[in-house]
Amino acid sequence: MNEIALIGKPNSGKSLLFNRLTGLQQKVANFPGVTVDIKEGLTEDGYKVIDFPGIYSLNPLTIDEKIATEKFLEHLKTSPHLVVLCILDITRLQKSLTIGLQVQKACAEAGKPCIFVVNMMDSVKKFGGSNLEGLANVVGSPLIGISSKTLEGLGSLKELVADAFLNPPKYIPLPHQQHSTKLLNARVREICDIYAVKPGFILKSQNRIDQFLLSGILGSIIFFLIMLFIFQSIFTWSTPLMDGVEALITALGSAVTVVLPQGTMRDFIEQALFGGIGSFLVFVPQIFILIFIIGILEDSGYMARATIICHKPLSLFGLTGKSFVPLLSGFACAIPAMMAARTIESPKKRWLTILATPLMSCSARLPVYALLISAFIPKKTLFAGFIGLQGLTFFAVYLFGIIVAMLVTAFMSRTVYKNEEDAPFILELPPYRIPHFKPLFLRAANGAKNFVTKAGLIIFSVTVVVWFLGYFPNGSGNLSSSWLAYLGRAITPIFEPLGLDWRFGVAILSSFLAREVFVGTLGTLFGIEGADENIIGLSDKLAATDFSVASAIALLVFYALALQCFSTLAVMKKETGSWKMPTLVLISYSGLAYLLSVAAYNLVKLF
Amino acid sequence: MNHQALSLWELPINEEALISAVFPILNAKLILRLEELGFEENAPISCLKKMPFKGPKIFQIGDSIFSLTKEIASAVTIKILNCK
Structure with a gap:
């Protein structure tokens, strides 16, 4: 040819x-x-x-x-x-x-x-x-x-x-x-x-725009607004599309299973098969939108300027200016965020960015934080009513994740990755250009397709395995007598130092599917129907148990750090090319989360 | 003509200079890349902008604009041409 x-x-x-x-x-x-x-x-x-x-x-x-x-x-x-x-x-x-x-x-x-x-x-x-x-x-x-x-x-x-x-x-x-x-x-x-x-002619207009976009105050405001736009697009604007995908898969599942008789096969097809497909297809709109917007920033020439603006502060923690967009995206979801790290040329800095991303509190952790904070943090106000204690706790949990992420990358860049080959910071500032949307669309579509083909199968398989554990041996879908519950009871001694019983063990295990599953599982185990939509009902029920504030704080610390999302691990494997990093990250972040949550539990109990 | 020898990092904004040398404190591959990008002896260069808190500086060399960190720019020596 x-x-x-x-x-x-x-x-x-x-x-x-x-x-x-x-x-x-x-x-x-x-x-x-x-x-x-x-x-x-x-x-x-x-x-x-x-x-x-x-x-x-x-x-x-x-x-x-x-x-x-x-x-x-x-x-x-x-x-x-x-x-x-x-x-x-x-x-x-x-x-x-x-x-x-x-x-x-x-x-x-x-x-x-x-x-x-x-x-x-x-x-x-x-x-x-x-x-x-x-x-x-x-x-x-x-x-x-x-x-x-x-x-x-x-x-x-x-x-x-x-x-x-x-x-x-x-x-x-x-x-x-x-x-x-x-x-x-x-x-x-x-x-x-x-x-x-003559370069003077060509570069004149570029330099004029740079005087604004790279100037101290104005440049920072423009940078802030653009980053706010990215955050909004992946956090808020992609939600209707994600809900749409979820609703479509659910409707398809119902349409297929309505003709089947009641029983295990029907439950499997509806919950495991369609649930498994939905568990990774739901991320596609977010991935598409993020890659598309990053493409606009790159092709317009702004990405290089944004990189320069944030390079210095991030370099103190072993990262680069290009780490900023993936880290920011991590607050919405670690999956598109890790894929966004592909814009970083330096392998060392790319690994460090991927390492830091799961510590940014993603949107899936929000329901968990909301449940625990509304149940156990008093609705007090501070500073003459200007700041609420619950809001402050929310902020503290997010900040805690960021601080730990920066400490991890600073430590790793000076120890494990110290001798790793690094790309020097020589960045050409491309001219400003109006992006062409067709190539950008194709790039975003390729990125989404790549995610579905490479990470989708892993996410699907894990979803099916967890469904089996939660469904059998009774075959009735009764969670409290399932193998998952058995495993939850078996690991109770691990969570006892946090003041948690077996029900939390089951909820934590099931949240490996996705962190927000924690709320639904607890709802089932505490007898609250539709706990995902009825967080207040569940938080009232939790507040009435002997579950303490110290345990709630410990769980907040645990969820801020632990890497319990298999989809994140699957994408990390795809981006790093092996299971080595995901395995080490899973063990080390879970270990760190556990140790710090035990410490937090004992510290809060002192007061 | 008075030549003032400095490192590229010290080049004031909007001043032009000629590159004298790239110190071999950088690795050989990086020196080669800098040369390929035009950072070589007697190449004219000017500093267009500096970022706050000693962030990367922006330089024009030939028909391109590059941003370099202190680590790299400090390894490039220049001579500022003060015509008196």
Whole structure:
């Protein structure tokens, strides 16, 4: 099959060109543990297009760049019918040509046709355009000017590619002499002195916008508003969609099972099968929305600015400016948040961000906090009625999670990850551009699909196992006499130091499905129907038992830290490429949560 | 012409300078990358902005704008050209 490889520096408009060439026919190849996405698609002429990640050089600096470079060079050697399109950004010709000439040399060595595609020609029109003929003569390879934004030159590019497949030798570069970086840079500078658009023109408007977006007070306000927008979108605006997915799955389950006779098979299909599918499909809207918004921030050029704004404070805890968005998203749900960490190039900082994310109090913990706080924290006010004690407790639990997360990353970055290879902070500030929504939509859809195919099966399997434990041996769904209850009773000694009985053991075990299940399970065990919607009824019942304030505080501490969500573990495995990190995190966070909650219980009991 | 030698981190905002060298205190791969990005001897560079609390600074080199942390910018020496 005839193949086209797209390669170039980041932000050269390569992905937009890929989308222009392939339309909707594309798939993404991921590599475990790294952020490298190699996209493949088909053109209407039947050519296979491979979009390699943007790189500054064929001399890789990070593990992600190493994989991307190796995959490109491997393809260059092994693909029998390949034309390389090396994308040059005319507004950043100097940096584009550095990688461009390296790619040209690699093509010469592999005997593969190479065409320089000079993108963003629309941006330089107002500055008098560029002498592409002269540039083509100097670089010594066929060269064509296009704008993937306005589609200008795309037809000629397709003709050129077709010709390159018919007459490959015409397009194979002449062998290069071995260039040192200094000689390469000198040649690039020499070419750019004549053919590049003067940077002053291009960068003027960018610098003007940066004066606002990176200024101390105004920049911080804009940053705050944008982050508020992200938080709202994943916390509040995705809720109706998530409820819609849940309702749809439930309705489908009911529609299918209504024709079945009462019994185990019907319960299994309705509760385990459809419940299991719903347990991971419910996250899809949130993942889609977050990836879409992050895409807008990246493609518009703002993400790089946001990274710079938060880099310094987060670097004190071993993180990077790019950790901010995943951490913020973690307050809604750790699953899309960990997927958002793929924007972090440094593997070390990506691991640390993934490590910190589950400690941000996600929305699933809200019902647990609400139940315990409304049952056991008095409705007192402080500071002349301005601050309520219950609200303050809510705030304290959230803050507690953040502090522990920062301490964990600070500790890990200085111990376990101390010698881990790190990507240095050299960040190019891309020009501001209006994002194109079709590629963003496809990227978000791919991210959601990736989650469903990689993590969905694990989440589904665990849901089914927990259903079995809660349903049998009676087969009646009577939770208090199920295997789950038996296990809950068996682990009672573990929770006795927190003043909790077997019912809390069962509720904690069942909350491994999702933390909010804790409330529903306790409701069943305390005889409150529909406790999810009737938290007050359950909290009144709890307040009337001998369950103490000390136990409530201990449980708050436990839920703030313990990693009891299998969906989070499944996504962590997907993002890190192995079960090592999820297993260690599960053990260490659960251990830490237990120890600190025992300490909190005993401390509160003193007063 | 008076040359004042400083590290890139010390370059005042809106001043232009020429890069003198990249110290080998950074690892070889990083030095190579900086060179490929244009951070090489005699390349003109200017500082556009600094962030609060010693956060990353923003530099223009050639046709691109880069943000560098203190750790990296301190390893690059420059000479400020004061024409008198």
